Structures are given as C-alpha cells and as structure tokens.
Amino acid sequence: MDSDTLKRSLSDLVVRSQPYIDQASTQLRKSRQHCSSFLKTAQQDLDILSREPHLKTVVSALILLVFVTVALSRYLYRRHLASPSTTRPSTPTIEKAPSSKAAAPARKPGTWIPSSFKRPTPAPFPNWSIETTKPLPYRPFRYGPKYFVTMGLRNVKWDDWIELDNHYPRFHADKARRIKERGPKCCRTAPEAYPAAVELLEELREYLCDRYPTLYQRTDKGVKNLWSGEELDTTSRPLPEDPMQTCARLTQDDLAIMIERADGQYYLLAGAILLAGFWRLEDKYGMPLSEIHTSGEVPQFREKLEKGMLNFFRRLKPEELISRNNYFLQVDEDLAWSQSIGSEDSDGISWNTAEKNRAIEHHYFRSERQALRRLPKSGGVVFSIRTYFHPITEIAEEDYVPGRLASAVRSWGDDVSRYKGKAKYEDVLLEYLDKKHQEQLDRGLKLDEEDEKRTYPW
Template sequence: MKSYTPVPVKVANNKNRKLGTWTPEVFTYPPVEEFKGWSVKDTTPLPYRAFKHTYFFTMGIRSMDWNSWIELDNEWMKYHNNKVERIADRGHELIGTDPVVWDAAIELLTEFRNFLPTRYPTLFKKTEKGINNLVTGEVFEFVNVPRNEFKKDPMEMAALMVQDDLAILKEDENGQYILKGGAIMLAGFWRLRDKLNLPLSAIHTTGDVPKYNEKLKRPMEKFFSRLTCDKPVVRNNYFLQTDADLAWSSSIGPEDKEVVGWNTAEVATDINKMYYRSERQSVRRLPISGCIVFTIRTYFLPITKMCKEPYIPKRLLDGILSWDEDVKRYRGYEKFHGLLLPYLEEQAKIQEAEGYTVDTEPDSYPF
C-alpha cells in the first residue's frame, strides 16, 4: 500500500471534489465495544425478518451502529468452510481485486484488523503484521507487505475473516461507481464475473431489478456521491429460494450456465425445500481511498422453521400478496406461489387461533 498523508475533512474538501478524485481524510473509527459473551459455538444469528405487511420499493437505508459493522455468530464456521470449499473449486471466478483498488482492499483489511479483534477477541488476535484467527489457526499478513509477496488476494483474506460477501466500488471521472473488487462467494443468485467493472446502475439493470431506473437510480447515485466517511448505513432485503444451497441456488440452473434465472427454474413442489434468504448490507466510504465498501451478510433458514415464529406467516403472506407484477417476476413468484401461499395461509390461521393477530403484532422491523 502506498504511503498517504490524510488531512482534516475541511481541508480535504471532498464535498467539492473533482469527480473520480479523492483526498485522503483524517478519520478515526469510533471506539468499538467487545461483544461480551460472544461465542463461535453459541451466539445465534440475529433474526432479521425484513418484510412488512405491505411491500414498498425504496432504498430502505438506516444509520449503522458502529459496533455492528460486521455481525458474526455461531454459523461462522459453516460459512467459513463453505467459502474455503468454494475458493478451492472456483476461486478465480469468485474473487478479484483490480489494481486500481488494491490499496482500498488493503485499507479494508486494516479496518478489519482494528475492528474484528476488538469486537470478537475470542476469534481474532491483532498482530504486528495483520490478524490471526484463534479458532482455525489462519494467519493473515498484510501490514507493510509488498504486493508481490501477498500469499492471497486481499479480498480473499478479508472474506475468510467474516461471513459476508464483500465488494469495493470506485468512482470514475463521470461520477459513476464501478465494481472493481470483490469476494462474492455466497450470493445465491448472481456472479462476480457478470458484474465486475460495471457501474452501479448496470449492476442493477442487468439483474432486472424492478423500477430501478424509475425509482432508485437517481436517489442511489445522489446518495453515493454524497456519502461521507462518518455516515455509514445498513439496509436489509429478502428473497425466497426453492432449494437449500446457500452459495448458489441450484434450482435456477447450474452456476456455469451462461444464462440463468427464475425463467430457467423448475416449479417448487416441496415446502421443506423453501428457504428464506435475507441480506443485511452495510455501506461505508473508506477515508483514505474514498472507495465505497459493501458488506453483504446473508441469513438463510427454512421457511418451515421461520413460520413457527409468532406473526411471521401472516406478515410474509401479506407482503408477498402486495408485490406488483415487476416484483413478482424479479422474485420468482410464478415458481413457488402455488406451494408457498397455501402453506402461509394455513400457518397464519393456526397462529390467529392462538391469538397472534395483526392487531397484537409489535412493530419490530427489520426483525
């Protein structure tokens, strides 16, 4: 990583920067609290249930709690092992760091070096050269290491520390944010090779995100251009999946097939293979490089398990029924509605008979 001399925010004046440029800023991450009692074996995943009775198509961003930038739980080892297997099988397709964001990737590792051992000291230890994993024995060295001596791509290193997929976007001279680096291993429905070097708008339009141009393009571009280092955000989304494969949804077709999607998927016939898939994304601007980092943590569990939770079947049922035609196509409605909706209706009636009605439901989004 090059040597940089960051300057105070007012001196850097990045608010008025020329597009595609960035002056390194002085920024100190707020003090991080240790997650008391956290255990790689016992700390259960947060129960994100990111749907409401009525579906609204918005960015849905919220301010990020600095302590919760990276959320880990007792599924860490499962996700880690899945990533290790995926790297061995097809690593070159899942990981990439363009030279223009190499320093940003090292900056991300540096941020992890400061955050992870403090937040999760039973899993990570900060060392002179980087981070050691106290459970797996992995050693990650990247501090003052010449580029030609790196044993792994820096994005691979970062991804092996967390349960998230990771992406780095860099602003170009037109003000567009381009995907230039990533470790996308557990995305389920999309592949890094299809999105690398695309601007933010094309990432969404090539994925057929409904109403992107009409409702999201301008707000998102405005948000990205104005995002400051001290105002990170998070957002949640959700999908329904018709198989139990976290890394790649096999029901839409083979991962190596050129064109895959809901149009190539089979109609779902087994409710026990229906899964709820929810992403918790954080968005931060890095102070030295000015690049934007996405962390994409996927939460994944069977519909049958989730529907045992109070109020969930009715809320999910109503949310799906409120989708318009564009959203239905995007989310694969035709492939599972005949199976899922009757099941949700049945489970909702059972819960209503037990007193779990819309009138008594607490407002706890995104949980």
C-alpha cells in the same frame, strides 16, 4: 395567661364569630337548594328531550365519537412508544438518506482527498460465542396490499459494522471451499482498487480483533483465527493473496468495493462474492452502479431508485455507516449458489429453469443485511453483504411471521414477482404460510399487538 383567662377569650371569640357562622350556613343551605332545583329541572328537561328519536341518535353518536377518540389516542400513543424512532434508527428511503441532506462535496469526480477520520474502536460483543450466539432475526418484509420499491436506509452504530454468529463455521467452510474451487471467478481486485482493498483488509483486522476477541487475535504478521487455527498475513507487501480474498476469510459477509472514476460514476472494481446465491462477480465486475442494477433487471430502478442512489454515493462521508435489508425466497438448500436457477457456469441463468412447487421443506428464506461505508484514505465505498439463510418451516414458527410474509408476497406487482421468481413457489408457499398463520390465530395471537412487539426490519 392563666387557664380561666384563656377560656374567657375563646368563649368571647365564639360569640363574636357566631353571626358569620350563621350567615355562611344560610348561604350553604341556599346553594344546596339551588343546585338541587337545577339538577331536578335538568333531569326533567333531559327526560323530555330523550323522548325525541333524533336526540337519541345524536347522543349515541356523541358517545361513540368520544369512545373512538379515546381509543385512537391510546393506540397512537402505544405506536409512538413502540415506533423505530424510540428503539432503533429510523428507516428513510434512499431518496431521503441521512447523508444526502448535506451538499455534494466540492471535489473533482474521480479524485479523493484522504480524510483524517478514524473509525471508533468497537466494544467487545457481549458474551459472543461461536456455539451460542444466534443470527439476528432480520425479517424485512411488510404487510400488503401495496409493495413499495425503495432502498430503506438506516444509520448503524460503528460497533455493529460486521455481524458474526454461530453460523460462522458453515460460512467459513463454504468460503474456503469456493476460494479453492473458483478463486478469481469469485474474488478479484482491479489495480486502481488495490489501495482500497488493502485499506479494507487493515480495517477488518483492527475491527474484528476488537469486536470479537474470542475469535480473532492480532499477530505481528496479521491476525490469527482462534477457532480454526489459521494465521492470515495482512502486513506483507506484496500480500500472499488477493486482499479481497483474505477479507473474505475473515467475515461471513460478501464484500464489494465501488470506485469513483472521472465520469463521476462508481464502478465495481474489487469484490469477494462467494455466497451471493443468485449473481456472479464475473458478470458485474467493472460495471458502473446503474448498469449493475439494470443488467439484473431490478424492478423500477430507473424510475424510483437511480437518481437517489447516485446522489447518495456521491455524498456518503467516511463518518457514516449505513445499512439496508432485502429478502428473497429460494427453493433449494445451497447457501452459496441457488442451483434451482441453473448451473453457476451456465450462460442462461434464470428462474425459468427452477422446478415449480417443490415441497415446503425445500423453501428457504434468504435475507441480506448490506452495510455501506466510505473508506477514509482511498475514498472507496464498501458494501458488506451478510446473508441470513433459514428454512421457511423454521421462521414460520415465529409469531406474526407467516401472516406478514404471506401478505408481503401477495403484494408484489408483476415486475417484482418475476424478479423474485414467485410463480415457481407461490402455491406451496402461500398455502403453508396461510395454514401456519391460522394456527397462530387459533391459539390466541392478537394481531393488533404486533407493532408493540416487532419493528422493521425485525
């Protein structure tokens, strides 16, 4: 097709299309006129209605409702993103512990069929150093006004069974001193728990050498501490010392093993309790689980904890590793034994002997991270109890901590307050925490951002 023919074709197409173009233009013009008329009428109606006082109130309320709805939706969305379910394992209560959903094992109480489960080999702790690896910042307290008595349990990765950090030298020295000075008062194993204690020692040897290879090294006889130079015998039979005592030398944790007897109850029959601060192994040794708690007057144990705890122990599987956290306040500087509640060898230890309202420099925050697992061969249930011990003046420098801790302390009921010795330190402690909290607010700390930056138990 030549250019002249193409031009004629296009011209003819334009001519034939013109009626449709004109019709479309007319319809568009009518639509614009209609919309303009509608908007003008609507504006007039709105002007008339807006003169009605009640309508102004309704419109204002609707606008406020829309604003609140949008703001609340955004807040809940941020909470969801920062919630423990997206960053760390959830924190159910012991009554709803992860393992308690399964049916109770069909076995006779006091018997155990060895499990074939093998704990996964942990990866080496990244860049672990006895000089620079800081303690994990557990801060397991919540805002008031109500304090809930529960045992919050969380699933734990097997890599994180035992936690070591640059406080290790102090813990190691305190344990060695107390083993020498107090020996069987702090470390002992009943004959029926001996297989479980040996199994725990073997588990620790394997785990620690894999997880902390710059600190521990396997040897033909056991394990070598590369920092202290100690060589511990874990393979000779009989062992050169109580296996729980050797376990204690390897960790910063206190350790306890509960054994199920024919009555279905779990008894404390092996332990290395060297840094507990407020309780003694010799007082609890041989007791069933419930009596351990009732003899210590744990608040609301019978009403809220006992049934769920007993069920949890019966159903705990070797494949599971569970942890929980707690916290206390202490008014002296001794990690191993709080002298403020009396001599460790006295009969009547209690908060009644503590000096009231000591200077804030003597106030310490004491938190425990307890990990629980069942040993696959023996069936014993192991508690590893790692204590974190810091001056109040240190943790109160952290954002949000003084305000939240003050609120938590104020939320304690009378029973919890007695148990934690609140009367001996509340005046000095709360005055100091309130002051530090106000300082944080004055420098611009935004309380509504805390949930985005911290989640329990941190």
